[in-house]
Amino acid sequence: MSVKNNLKSILILLSLVCSQSNVFAQNPFARLESLFTVPKSYTLFRATAPLNMDGELNEKSWTDAPWTEYFIDIEGDLKPAPAYKTRVKMLWDANYLYVAAEMEEPHLWANKQPEKDIIFRDNVFKIFIDPDNNMNDDFEIQINPQNKMLFLIMNKPYRDAGTPVTGWNPIGYKSGVKLSGTINNSGDTDKGWLAEIAIPLAALRFDPLNSKQNTNFRINFLRTNFDFVVKDGVYSKAMDNNGKAFPPHYSCFTSQGIINMHYPERWAYTVFSDKAPDAQSEKFSLPYSEKQRKYLWLAYYRQKEFFKLNKKYAQSLKDLNVPEAGIQIDGKSNLLSMEATSKQFLVTIREEGSTGNISVDHDGLIIY
Incomplete structure (x- = not known):
């Protein structure tokens, strides 16, 4: 490369760097x-009577509880709306968090005898929970149309080298599934x-009755749908x-902004109301501390970008x-x-x- 061309390349690079800095x-x-x-x-209202986990939603508490808006693409409103509608409603009482998910689906299918640790390989509904809003030690719950x-x-x-722990079964959990159609029957059209x-x-x-806890509960939901083919009357992934297999289609309640559900800072906020479901909704107001966290996440994301490029963390903001x-x-x-070293950092706002x-x-990890 000539000196002239070399100098031209350097000037272009400097221009790009300066432009990015200005942005x-x-x-x-x-x-x-x-x-x-x-x-x-x-807003989660309190159930006024016991609920049967049978997929019917015919108890008064359920009929009074509001549905969420229909799910959107995992990346947000800039992407097309999901092909099939999904929505959720929630309740609580002294012992349980209740979740009901309604899913439109013209082709109900799943592994005929799935092992419990591989149901995510087919169409499933997932719940993600961070009960203390610290972004670590979170819970993931999955269910398929066979109630597995x-x-x-x-x-x-x-993203931070987390490790999933399987084998956990919450003592006393209950579930039920109602099919509007027939599963693994390619000869008909189902409703969901x-x-x-x-x-x-x-x-x-x-x-939920602990005032220090009930403002911290974060949750989101994900529905996965795989493209499929039918051969000899049997469903399988395309x-x-x-x-x-082609990547599944992802839809969720609140946008993640990225094709990754394991960004708990992107999960929905909740309000636990001690009122019955027919009471007027309590408005959610974004806490001041959540507005402060916005700048912590900015620094966190920038540090992760910096580390990816430089194999070490930046030493200053x-x-x-x-x-x-x-x-x-x-x-x-x-x-x-x-505060930062080449391998660790801690960003603080006050x-x-x-x-x-x-x-x-x-x-x-969020630290107070």
Whole structure:
């Protein structure tokens, strides 16, 4: 390469770097906007009488409880609406969290005798729960149209080298499925299925009556649908030219902004109401602390990007183009700080003049 061309390439590179820096200076959330939409919320009313997990939803508490909006694509509203409708409603009582999911499905199919640890390989409905809003030690619950279930505990998200723990079965859980059609029968057209699940609150270490806990419960739902083929009357997943199944279609209650459910900071907020379901909905208001967390996640995502490129973490927020001061939240000034080594980091935000703070570390753990 000539000296002239070499100099030209360097100038172009510097121009790109300066341009990117200007973009970050004007908008530190540039390129990450999909991860900073405000998650949806849902008010859970208290069931007034025992509920039967039979997939019927004919008890008064269920009929009065509101449905969520129909699910959207996992990446958000910028993607096309899912082909089949899905919606959820929830309740609670002193012992259980109740979830009911209604799923439109013209072709009900599943493994005829699935092992419990592989039901996710076919069409399933999944529940993701972070009962204390710290983004670690989360729960995943799956159910398929045959009422087969799988339970997982994640010590931390996969993105932070998390490991799923299987073999956990919450003592006392109950479930029921109602099919509107016939499963594994390719000769007819079905309407769908409804799953009803009672999850023991004790298994989640959660008490809705504890005022310090009941504002922290985060939840989201995922429905997976695989493309399929029918051969000799038997359903199976459609394969590409390399013999691999096509990726499933993902729909969820509130957008993840990314094709990954293990971003618990993107899950929906909840309000646990002690009123009966026919009471007027209680409005959800995003807590001040959640607005502060927005800047913690900004620094966290930028650090992960930096590590991917440099095999080490940045030593300062300036290296990440993340603001340290002048952060205005509800008219109050906040400060951001970071401690970091090449392998670890801790980012902290606090309101000026306050002794309280919130932090996030390299494992995505929120610390108060």
